[in-house]
Amino acid sequence: MSMNLTETDSDRLLAALRAVLADKAIATGAEITERIRVTDAGGPAQGARMVARAWADPTYRALMLADGARAAEALDIPMRGLPPLGVLEDTPGLHHLVVCTLCSCYPRAVLGYPPFWYKSAAYRARAVRDPRGLLAEWGTVLPDTVKLRVVDSTADYRWMVLPLRPAGTEGWDEARLAAIVRDGDMIGVTIPAIAT
Amino acid sequence: MIFAPGSAVRVRDDWPERRGRCHIRTPHYVRGVEGKIVRHLGDFANPEDLAFARPAATVPLYHVRFDARAVWPDATGDELMIEIFQHWLESA
Amino acid sequence: MHDLGGVSPFICAPVDKEPHALTEFDRTVDAIRQVLGQKRIMSVDELRRGIEALPETDYHRLSYYQRWLRAIVAILLEKDAITEAELRRALEQQ
Structure with missing residues (x-):
């Protein structure tokens, strides 16, 4: 050329x-x-609706973990022609963090455009090697008893995290639950929390 | 042959980028490293051919788990989980 | 160059967590890529290959969507979906 x-x-x-x-x-x-x-029209509010539904409804949670795209479609989020969506389930002993070290693969159907930091060289370099140091920049500190699993999104799937439901949200309806879920919670740099 | 969940595998220690123009989706840091198959994610067209608009065969894709400290002794995470195509994996 | 997992110097760099709202330029380049993908004129794999083929200095000097734009143009030229003459003419009219 x-x-x-x-x-x-x-x-x-x-x-x-x-x-x-x-x-x-x-x-x-x-x-x-x-x-x-x-x-x-896309954006983290879509993913947040899925997380809130999964927290409230065990049947939906099972569907979401088995097939994220079908779970998204069940909430009228368009997925046709888009990559498969995998959902990573956090537990009290396991925390997930998503990165794409090769480019910037991001679950756009449910989170919208990737944020600036997700695409940055610093995030991509550090997430796999120094994820605890990285999380600290967001003020996220995991106890040593929690295993940290970093998911490098390298191929045909897109990955989102299903975080733990925070204590103190018992009895909340789905809309109220969805309102506390941010994009970082579904990538794993932050953990859902109740505003204090 | 499809690798079963739990199978021990090693990522091929191969560097096509040193041989010329190519596009590969296997990160440099995991080449030659041993891991365990988590599950078969499905079969997908080989991106190494798609990237050059060549006819692309369908290849099994796996989620493979690695000990982060097997890659970097100074890693502050515990595990790495990566999508890797069958032709990059060998039994370990 | 693009395969950044664990590499220096970025392993020591702080992450810029500021929001950086997308511009009209960014949204337009993103949308063009989607239309080209939907019409099977250029795949996302070809886009990535085009980005990876940028000279290293450009990769880090250009913004994210500036890289995309150059890769899109290079791939479309390579595939003869557009020609150099057409692009040159259009550039002269801008």
Whole structure:
């Protein structure tokens, strides 16, 4: 390839690419706008609904652990054409942390766009080798009795964590439970907590 | 042959990136390391061919568990769990 | 270069946990990638290969979606889905 793309201004390059793709009807402006709309509609609130349902309903929990995509669809989260979704179950003795050291694979269907930190070189380098040091940056400290398992998302699955339900949430309805679940809780850098 | 859960395996100590253009999904840090099959996740088209738009055979994909300290003695985690394709695994 | 698990110098770097909201540029590049995937013009595996083929200095100098954009363009040119002449002409008109 003889064109020097690295020296081309990114905004100009994007505008030129859009023009060529539209000219050739490869990707029209309308198609791009529609994908942006659909993608913006996703986000951690979707995954949080699944976690809350799993905390409240043992049958749903079993479904979610067996087949995350079917569990998502059961809550009307669109999964067609998307990678399989695996769910990692935290227990009192086991904590999961998800990373993609090779690129930035992320369970976008249920968590939305990956956050900046998830894509960063520092997160990707450290999560596999120094995960306890990494968690400390989020203020997350695991007791030594808890086994820490890091899941490197390298291939066709996307992974989310089903965290432990925090004490003190007994009797809460699903909406109230979902409201305390953040994206970091479903990747494993943080642990759901009740605001104090 | 499909590896059964619990089988001891070793990731091939192979470095195709040193031989030329390629795309592989087996992280460098786990090559040559022994682990245990957690489960067969299903069969998927080989990304090493998909990346070059070549016809891609379907390959079994496994979740494989490793002792983090077998990779890095200074690791502060306990286990690593990684998706690895069959052609990167041999019995250990 | 892209295979970052456990490697220095990043193993010692703090993580930037600030939110960094996506720009219109970022969303557009992301959406183009999705449309190209849906139409089977370019797979996500090809995108990754394209990103991995960027020179190392560019990989760390460019933003995440700037890398994607360059990889998308390179792959589309390589597959003759678009041509250099078409792109050059469009660049001149920007």
